[in-house]
Every structure is written in structure tokens, then in C-alpha cells.
Amino acid sequence: MDFVSIRIITGDVARLVAFYERATGVRADWFTEDFAELRTASATLAIAGTRTVPLFAPGSAAPADNRSVILEFLVDDVDGVHRNLSGFVEDFVNEPTTMPWGNRALLFRDPDGNLVNFFTPVTPAAIEKFAR
Numbered sequence: 787m788d789f790v791s792i793r794i795i796t797g798d799v800a801r802l803v804a805f806y807e808r809a810t811g812v813r814a815d816w817f818t819e820d821f822a823e824l825r826t827a828s829a830t831l832a833i834a835g836t837r838t839v840p841l842f843a844p845g846s847a848a849p850a851d852n853r854s855v856i857l858e859f860l861v862d863d864v865d866g867v868h869r870n871l872s873g874f875v876e877d878f879v880n881e882p883t884t885m886p887w888g889n890r891a892l893l894f895r896d897p898d899g900n901l902v903n904f905f906t907p908v909t910p911a912a913i914e915k916f917a918r
Contacts, residue, residue, distance in 0.1 A: 791823075792857065793832035795839060795847040796898050802833050805897050808874060810859060831857065850898040857902045860916055864890045864906040888912030 796802045803814045803822045810831075814822040820835035839847050861867050864882050877895040884890045888909030894902055907913045 789829070791830040791832050792855075793834055794852075794857075794896075794898065794900060795834055795836060795849050797836055797849040798897075799833055799835045801897055806831060806833065809871060809896075809902070826859075850900075852898075852900050855900070856893070857896075857900060859902070859904050861904045861906055864892050864904055867904050868892050884908060888915075 794802065799820060799822060803816075803824075806812070806824050807814055810824060810826075812824045812826060814824045814833070816822045820837050822833050824831045824833075836849055839845070868878075868882050871892075871894070875894045876897075877899075879893040879895060879901065880891070882890050882892045885905075888907055889905040889912050890908045891903050891905040894904075896902055907916045
């Protein structure tokens with residue numbers, strides 16, 4: 787089994803897709819007005835509108851209601867990304883901070899309030915773990 791994707795349900799697909807395109811530098815592929823994907827080398831971020839929820843199970847997901855999941859992106863230079871996103875991201879949860887497990891992390895919220903973590907491994911063990 788391979789973990790390949792995470793999907794965010796939103797009330798405004800275009801706004802959220804535009805946010806992630808700007809934040810990640812990855813262009814989205816649009817499949818319908820209610821569904822787009824941003825694909826990276828290791829995973830896909832799918833963004834879908836509320837009209838897609840009943841296709842799975844009515845009422846099973848609600849937009850802007852997440853308080854337990856953090857979307858994480860490996861970046862080359864988290865401090866540089868922070869400088870680039872300043873003035874664009876409205877809700878930084880923390881400035882770049884070196885975590886006990888060896889990653890330098892930047893935590894912020896997307897327009898729907900979802901937590902996003904951009905991180906760069908900085909200790910030898912963390913660098914080795916994420917060596918590409």
C-alpha cells in the first residue's frame with residue numbers, strides 16, 4: 787500500500803487552490819470546477835468543493851473544520867520560504883523553529899484554518915532521514 791494523497795474539502799476551491807499554488811510554487815491540475823490536485827514528487831494535495839462530499843457519503847466532511855491534521859511539506863530552505871511568504875500568509879502560528887527531532891519548521895494556517903508545516907531537516911540524523 788502507498789499513501790499518495792490527502793484531500794481538503796473547502797467552500798471555495800479556487801481560493802484554496804490559489805493559496806497553495808502560491809505557497810508551494812506547484813501548479814494545480816483542474817479536473818472540474820470542484821476538484822483540483824497539486825502533485826509533488828512524493829504525494830498529491832487534492833482540493834475539493836463541498837459538492838463532492840455527497841459522492842462519498844452525505845455529511846461526512848465539512849470545510850474549515852480541521853483541528854487535528856497538519857499538512858507537511860519538505861522545503862530546501864524554510865527560513866527563505868518564511869521570508870517569501872511574509873505578507874502573503876495571514877496567520878503564522880510560529881516563526882521558523884528548530885524542533886527536537888532535527889527539523890526547522892514553519893507552522894501557519896491556510897485560508898480555511900488548516901495547519902501547514904513547511905520544514906527543512908537541519909541535524910545530521912534528520913538530513914539523512916530525508917535524503918533524496
